[in-house]
Amino acid sequence: MSSKRTILVVEDEASICNFITTILHSNGYTAVVAGSASQAKSMISSYCPDLILLDLGLPDMDGLDFLSSVRQWCHTPIIVVSARTHESEKVQALDLGADDYITKPFGISELTARIRTALRHADQVVSSAGVPASRFSAGDLMVDLDKRLVTVAGKEIHFTQIEFKIIALLCQHAGKVLTYDYILKQIWGPYAVNDNQILRVNMANIRRKLEENPASPKYILTELGVGYRMLENQ
């Protein structure tokens, strides 16, 4: 019998806590609730949750400050809950070590999907000890990282070196959002210029090769103002 995963919900609004914990329970998770940053800190130590859902609007401490202080000693996956039009907040959270974010109002399926992805990535890191998987597939897309081969519905598509590197990076973090900055630094190095135009142009080219209609992409999704996300492999 596999033990249930524990998720710590850090949220001060009781009504929002209620429906989140209901969703978590019906999806087979154990939910524990902290109503403030200080409560959360002690609960992380005592419960050792598998994942933390952190609302950035906490009463006693700035959510981002809490995030950065927790990340100094805790590597549990963290999903931040933010509002729409707070893009810079989301980017900051991701830069400070959050694994993903979810925007209020969020759909149930969206929340459970993000939780699943975050847990899966955490497991992968642990199980394969950092060695990335060699093959990735989602929908009709198949990426072979060793052979540097990309096919869509069996048909091979050719990409430039940079383009392939970007695709590989997205695949390795499939389902998770990657910020523009993160991608720039990973592909072009830590001293890359902060202008993300070059990334946009590359993404546009990738999209045109990969997707049927660049205006309705299936595989590489845009998170406006934040970055990109690759469709998760089912």
Added chain:
Amino acid sequence: MGKFELSLTDFVKTAGLLLAAYAACRLLQPLTGAENNTALIFVLAVVIISRITKGYLYGIFASLVSMFCINYFFTYPYSQFNFSLSGYPVSFLTLFAVSTTVCALTAQAKRQTELAVDREKQAKELFELNQKLSEEQQEIRMVAEQEKIRNNLLRAISHDLRTPLTSIFGSSSTLLTDSTEALSNNSKKLLADIRDDSEWLIRMIENLLIVTKISSSPTALKKTEEAAEEIVAEAVSQTKKRYPKLEVTAHVPDQLLFVPMDPILIEQVLINLLENAIRHSGDTSHILLDVEKDGDYAVFAVSDRGRGLTEEILKMLEKGKLQSLNTGGDSTRGMGIGLSVCQSIVQAHNGYFKAENSRSGGAVFRFGLPLTTQKEETP
């Protein structure tokens, strides 16, 4: 006043002073006896006359009379005129010079006084004008302050409204998907309505929040170069979350089009237009979202195959009177706010916004965003 206008007052003054001088001389004659003093007294009279009368006339007249007086009454030979002595022309000329000089000085002094009075009047007017202007400025500043306060209040309220709405939406969605609860079909329908309405309210609040963001600082809009196709894709996927049956045909130019914009705001414009198309045309299929480059503009067009816009609505859109669009019941609910937000956002980007009926009968909403970020002129 001309130099040679006659005035009774002045004549009386002149006569009076001359008489006084004569009387003084007569009185002093036995005391001093010196001729110089008579001249001096008359000079004094001439000076005073010149000072207190208007123009040169009285002064000159007084000089003449004084000269005759001195000659006739107080100089040898007494009680008769004798101009043969060589000193007289000089005396007369001196008197004349004294009188004219004093008259001139008086006139100048008067002019200067008038000027000073004028200047003071001008200064007063300027001061009052300045006061009025600074009052107006104060008013403008106060109005701006009030706007700012109102915006902040609106933002705070909207923010506070978002939280309970999130829980209403979340709780109702959870009840609907929670398979352990046994719900009748009717209950499910009611819950679905709660969820849909709360989601609609959340969207409206987002629109309101955007409006406060824009109106508080219209020129501080932060534009970044964004790929048109990414905005389109995101707007479509966001709208699909609310209307899963949505079928949109989105089309972007083959050549990657970068447009300077605030991505969240333009995404909101597209979401509003798409939702409008769905609600207004009553149809979730056959909606087209097109982007193309037209000269210096990136033009976005959302068209549907619905009933099209009535003349009335088109006119209101042209005039910008969008608030009155919310009168037609459910199908136009939120249209006014949604479209006015679209207009505000596009205007803040220095773009244009148009609505018309397409040839196939449906409505087309089109907006253009400038591709170059030239210096933005204040409207």
